[in-house]
Amino acid sequence: MSELFTVTRRVRFADCDAAGIVFFPRYFEMLNGVVEDWFAGPLGLSFAELHLRRHASLPTAAIEARFVAPSRLEDDLTFTLGVTRLGGASCTLRHRIAAGDELRFEASQTIVHAGASLKPEPWPEPLRARIAPFLESQP
Amino acid sequence: MSELFTVTRRVRFADCDAAGIVFFPRYFEMLNGVVEDWFAGPLGLSFAELHLRRHASLPTAAIEARFVAPSRLEDDLTFTLGVTRLGGASCTLRHRIAAGDELRFEASQTIVHAGASLKPEPWPEPLRARIAPFLESQP
Amino acid sequence: MSELFTVTRRVRFADCDAAGIVFFPRYFEMLNGVVEDWFAGPLGLSFAELHLRRHASLPTAAIEARFVAPSRLEDDLTFTLGVTRLGGASCTLRHRIAAGDELRFEASQTIVHAGASLKPEPWPEPLRARIAPFLESQP
Amino acid sequence: MSELFTVTRRVRFADCDAAGIVFFPRYFEMLNGVVEDWFAGPLGLSFAELHLRRHASLPTAAIEARFVAPSRLEDDLTFTLGVTRLGGASCTLRHRIAAGDELRFEASQTIVHAGASLKPEPWPEPLRARIAPFLESQP
Numbered sequence: 001m002s003e004l005f006t007v008t009r010r011v012r013f014a015d016c017d018a019a020g021i022v023f024f025p026r027y028f029e030m031l032n033g034v035v036e037d038w039f040a041g042p043l044g045l046s047f048a049e050l051h052l053r054r055h056a057s058l059p060t061a062a063i064e065a066r067f068v069a070p071s072r073l074e075d076d077l078t079f080t081l082g083v084t085r086l087g088g089a090s091c092t093l094r095h096r097i098a099a100g101d102e103l104r105f106e107a108s109q110t111i112v113h114a115g116a117s118l119k120p121e122p123w124p125e126p127l128r129a130r131i132a133p134f135l136e137s138q139p
Numbered sequence: 140m141s142e143l144f145t146v147t148r149r150v151r152f153a154d155c156d157a158a159g160i161v162f163f164p165r166y167f168e169m170l171n172g173v174v175e176d177w178f179a180g181p182l183g184l185s186f187a188e189l190h191l192r193r194h195a196s197l198p199t200a201a202i203e204a205r206f207v208a209p210s211r212l213e214d215d216l217t218f219t220l221g222v223t224r225l226g227g228a229s230c231t232l233r234h235r236i237a238a239g240d241e242l243r244f245e246a247s248q249t250i251v252h253a254g255a256s257l258k259p260e261p262w263p264e265p266l267r268a269r270i271a272p273f274l275e276s277q278p
Numbered sequence: 279m280s281e282l283f284t285v286t287r288r289v290r291f292a293d294c295d296a297a298g299i300v301f302f303p304r305y306f307e308m309l310n311g312v313v314e315d316w317f318a319g320p321l322g323l324s325f326a327e328l329h330l331r332r333h334a335s336l337p338t339a340a341i342e343a344r345f346v347a348p349s350r351l352e353d354d355l356t357f358t359l360g361v362t363r364l365g366g367a368s369c370t371l372r373h374r375i376a377a378g379d380e381l382r383f384e385a386s387q388t389i390v391h392a393g394a395s396l397k398p399e400p401w402p403e404p405l406r407a408r409i410a411p412f413l414e415s416q417p
Numbered sequence: 418m419s420e421l422f423t424v425t426r427r428v429r430f431a432d433c434d435a436a437g438i439v440f441f442p443r444y445f446e447m448l449n450g451v452v453e454d455w456f457a458g459p460l461g462l463s464f465a466e467l468h469l470r471r472h473a474s475l476p477t478a479a480i481e482a483r484f485v486a487p488s489r490l491e492d493d494l495t496f497t498l499g500v501t502r503l504g505g506a507s508c509t510l511r512h513r514i515a516a517g518d519e520l521r522f523e524a525s526q527t528i529v530h531a532g533a534s535l536k537p538e539p540w541p542e543p544l545r546a547r548i549a550p551f552l553e554s555q556p
Contacts, residue, residue, distance in 0.1 A: 012314060014307050014310060014434075016435040017435070018190055018434070018437045018490060020330065021257070025165070025167035029162075032292060036290060051158060052157070059160070059163075060206055061206055062204065062205045062206065063163070063204055064202065066201045067199055067202075070198060073329070073435060118160070118209055151453060152453050153295075153301065155296040156292075157291065157298045159469065162292065175429060179491075187489070212465040296469070302477045303442050303445035304442070306445055337487060339484055341441070341482055342480065343480055343481070345476065396438070396487055
């Protein structure tokens with residue numbers, strides 16, 4: 001049984017556009033924050049440690065999102081993250097964002113573990129071992 | 140022969156993250172700006188007219204992007220927009236972003252023409268007629 | 279004895295610039311969030327209620343900030359808000375932002391209660407009564 | 418007679434909040450862009466050169482702004498920058514932002530020239546010489 005990582009976040013005034021709904025680029029900033037929390041939490045490697053002390057980074061190689069329903073100021077969104085693929089230096093995340101039972105959007109994001117030169121570098125073993133439990137089991 | 144819309148934009152300090160490259164959510168803000176310029180320019184319907192006076196909006200229903208190479212402070216990016224599908228109330232855009240000859244990222248974005256209630260509404264005829272020349276010709 | 283409103287917020291990756299410190303415009307977004315939390319919390323009037331249902335708003339008329347020391351990724355900031363002046367339709371806030379014992383910045387912000395037309399309108403009485411306890415007592 | 422630096426910038430969709438006006442933290446991002454353009458232009462030292470190659474930075478030590486009238490989507494803003502004080506390692510800027518003849522806001526911003534450790538370092542002489550003509554003449 002694979003693990004899921006869940007965080008909640010309220011839609012803030014700063015997230016909303018002149019149409020009164022979340023400005024979609026802000027959704028990607030939220031997703032970046034979910035990955036940040038996942039690393040700092042269950043993966044045990046904070047972004048400060050990763051970026052500032054190890055001089056590594058996690059560029060996004062690909063992302064796709066399908067927006068199902070708009071979100072409005074003060075909606076409480078639940079972000080759920082799972083892993084659909086764990087490669088040598090990359091990892092594909094499945095994001096599901098809902099308000100209560102209502103799906104707002106889904107996204108798939110491929111991140112890469114990169115060194116100081118932004119070239120891909122294999123996941124360090126302790127990190128890989130902590131990502132693995134989130135990998136969705138194959139049927 | 141289909142038309143393409145092109146704008147250039149320099150990477151600003153505010154676009155860059157602690158790794159010194161464009162923070163990917165900012166890329167989507169840039170794409171939103173390209174669509175804004177396309178509407179205000181060749182389509183002849185500015186976002187102020189669309190949002191504030193017609194009380195319409197253009198929510199993004201889906202977006203996917205593939206990031207090929209990072210962009211850095213003061214890179215001059217060329218954004219090229221074409222249309223791959225023109226539906227009754229939606230439109231799928233192909234974005235290609237390069238610095239000189241080097242491709243930085245590609246994206247496909249589906250926008251929807253929506254009324255005040257955010258429900259899809261058919262493209263007004265004059266607008267549709269102005270989008271049509273950007274539709275990529277079938278082989 | 280006057281009341282103070284306090285919230286904490288961690289510096290996120292999205293807050294930091296290429297110099298690795300908080301990009302100062304993001305500090306103002308954080309301050310806006312503090313005011314948002316103060317309204318939703320002790321003042322009992324959320325921004326959604328204020329903006330979307332009452333069609334009021336809270337434009338900032340003036341702000342000044344003095345930055346004492348930079349903040350970095352994952353610093354835990356404590357935001358403390360008090361009121362230095364409560365006018366008919368305006369209110370001047372004193373913000374103090376620290377990481378532990380270290381002051382990072384101080385700001386003074388004057389917000390105005392405005393109606394749909396953005397013209398100042400007197401604070402509604404229940405709201406004024408809830409702001410009053412935060413007014414710093416005169417010596 | 419002192420020089421002034423002027424740039425224009427249209428208010429974009431991404432700048433506006435749910436009240437349909439410029440979200441004030443975005444104004445500070447705009448001011449940062451004005452300083453960026455001033456350095457890349459008349460001062461002859463781009464932010465990429467300053468930050469990435471010299472490992473210097475320009476933290477803001479203090480800023481104050483007075484917002485006179487709101488700005489809306491597609492307003493064309495003119496930003497005018499002058500210098501009111503030129504210190505050993507700092508510089509105080511006067512910003513005036515108008516739409517046509519209408520003043521929207523004024524700001525005073527003190528920036529500091531800092532080295533890699535974020536400690537103040539004297540302005541390099543060629544840079545100081547290029548800032549000097551912008552210093553407002555005393556009466």
